[in-house]
Amino acid sequence: MAATIMDGKALALRVREEVAAEVAELGEVGLATVLVGDDPASHVYIASKHRAAGEAGMYPRDVRLPADATEGEVLRLVEGLNGDDSVDGILVQLPLPPQIDEARVIRALAPSKDVDGLHPYNAGELYLDRPTFAPATPSGVLELLRAYEVRLSGVSAVVIGRSELVGKPVAMMLLRENATVTMCHSRTADLAEQCRRADVLVAAVGRPGIVTADMVKEGAAVIDVGINRTESGLVGDVAPDAAARAAFITPVPGGVGPMTIAMLLRNTIKAAKFHRGSLAFP
Ligand code: GUN
Numbered sequence: 214m215a216a217t218i219m220d221g222k223a224l225a226l227r228v229r230e231e232v233a234a235e236v237a238e239l240g241e242v243g244l245a246t247v248l249v250g251d252d253p254a255s256h257v258y259i260a261s262k263h264r265a266a267g268e269a270g271m272y273p274r275d276v277r278l279p280a281d282a283t284e285g286e287v288l289r290l291v292e293g294l295n296g297d298d299s300v301d302g303i304l305v306q307l308p309l310p311p312q313i314d315e316a317r318v319i320r321a322l323a324p325s326k327d328v329d330g331l332h333p334y335n336a337g338e339l340y341l342d343r344p345t346f347a348p349a350t351p352s353g354v355l356e357l358l359r360a361y362e363v364r365l366s367g368v369s370a371v372v373i374g375r376s377e378l379v380g381k382p383v384a385m386m387l388l389r390e391n392a393t394v395t396m397c398h399s400r401t402a403d404l405a406e407q408c409r410r411a412d413v414l415v416a417a418v419g420r421p422g423i424v425t426a427d428m429v430k431e432g433a434a435v436i437d438v439g440i441n442r443t444e445s446g447l448v449g450d451v452a453p454d455a456a457a458r459a460a461f462i463t464p465v466p467g468g469v470g471p472m473t474i475a476m477l478l479r480n481t482i483k484a485a486k487f488h489r490g491s492l493a494f495p
Contacts, residue, residue, distance in 0.1 A: 216435075216459040219357050225471035228356070229269055232478045236270040242485045243272045243300045244328070244478075249287060250280035250310045254442070259306055265474045271481065274300065284313045288321050295323040301488050302328035302481035307378070325487050325494045328480040331377065338495060339385050345495045346480050351383035353472025354415060354436050355390070361461055363434045365390035369410050373397045373424070373450070374417035379438055383415055404428070416450035424451040426458055434461040438469050 236242050244266045248259050259275070266273040276294070278286060287309070294303050303326045309315050319327075324334040330346035338345045358365060370392035374380035384394045397407050408414055408428040416424045417438035429435055429451075439450030449465030456462045463469055486492035 216456045216462040217361065219361055219461055219463045219468060221357060221463060221468040221470065221472045224357060224360050225475035228475035228479060229265060232482055233269040235482045239485050241272060242481060243274060244302045244481045245274040245276055245294050245300045247276045247290060247305045249278045249282050249313065252308065255306045262474055262477060265478060269478050280310050284317065287313055287318050291318060291321045295326060300326065301485040302326055304329050304477065326484055328477060328484050339382060342389060343495065346483065347386060348378060348382045349476040349480060350379050350438060350469060350473045351386050352476040353469055354383050354438065355386050356472060356476065357436065357463065358434065363413065363461055365392045365413065367391060368412035369393050370413040371395045371397060371407055371411035372415045372417065376417065379417040418450050420450055421448045422452040424455060426452055426454040429455045429458040431458050432460045435459040436469065437463050437465050440465060440470060
């Protein structure tokens with residue numbers, strides 16, 4: 214039987230409509246993004262985030278610094294945004310240029326404005342099972358699994374990739390849903406064998422086709438977080454023929470990607486509620 218395609222684009226639109234209704238109720242909601250340098254992919258992501266924030270009725274603030282900006286300049290900028298009451302959420306687009314210590318910049322964010330959920334405070338609260346802001350991409354993965362009613366409790370979930378942005382937080386979130394979680398990475402001895410046990414398989418590596426059809430358990434839910442630019446266009450981490458074995462699979466593009474932006478906007482609503490006192494932080 215052919216896999217059900219998990220339509221992230223449609224689900225993201227629904228979430229964005231909900232967000233727009235909340236913005237209308239809250240009044241002004243400000244989202245500031247900080248982009249340092251000229252990474253081409255980051256420019257594309259930032260443009261999409263601004264378009265979506267604007268369409269939801271938010272006030273997007275687009276702050277940019279040149280590639281040779283110093284760490285001090287970025288830190289001062291972040292401090293300014295922390296103290297600006299018209300800014301509810303701040304997102305520092307990663308990667309930052311090599312002369313800037315990313316961890317130091319993330320640590321400088323006001324935790325209650327860290328809509329990316331990357332500040333050690335928010336990452337720690339997720340680890341401690343009391344999530345405040347969870348990172349947007351993993352939240353999008355969980356939202357897709359919920360929308361398609363994929364069972365998580367007691368199942369075997371395998372996450373490939375251990376990044377701070379996706380692999381680690383998605384593993385924590387699957388654990389919260391009572392999945393039995395295995396984290397795989399570049400040193401995993403037998404990746405194929407681990408994957409074949411997965412009822413839920415999340416690929417977040419950034420290598421085209423690293424998950425081949427023979428690595429997918431019959432009837433599994435396969436979530437492809439990879440966005441790889443190749444000569445033949447955008448492709449995921451999962452080979453297309455894996456769809457023949459899966460029960461559910463996300464397309465690339467149109468799967469997890471659109472959900473990331475929708476969940477970022479949802480986090481920004483949460484931040485706006487924190488700042489208006491209608492939700493305690495945390
Ligand atoms: N770079 C790639 N994805 C992301 C993301 O979700 N947030 C930030 N801040 N940077 C990114």
